[in-house]
Amino acid sequence: MSNSQPPRKPSQPTLGVHMKCCNSYIYARLNAAQDAYVGWCPKCAKPVRINVVKEGGSTSRFFEAS
Numbered sequence: 001m002s003n004s005q006p007p008r009k010p011s012q013p014t015l016g017v018h019m020k021c022c023n024s025y026i027y028a029r030l031n032a033a034q035d036a037y038v039g040w041c042p043k044c045a046k047p048v049r050i051n052v053v054k055e056g057g058s059t060s061r062f063f064e065a066s
């Protein structure tokens with residue numbers, strides 16, 4: 001018997017966000033309510049919030065925050 005499967009991490013949905021303010025790229029995380037991705041610019045600490053699109057429209061997993 002082999003048990004060589006990689007350990008499963010709890011899925012932590014993230015969303016890549018380009019922070020235009022400082023030209024930085026971050027990963028926003030799903031908030032507790034699971035209705036938006038939230039993150040902060042690592043350079044100027046500007047908060048970013050991206051609402052989760054529940055109705056099948058945008059399949060983009062990359063966003064820009066101005």
Ligand SMILES: [Zn+2]
Binds near residue numbers: 021042
């Ligand atoms: Zn910034």
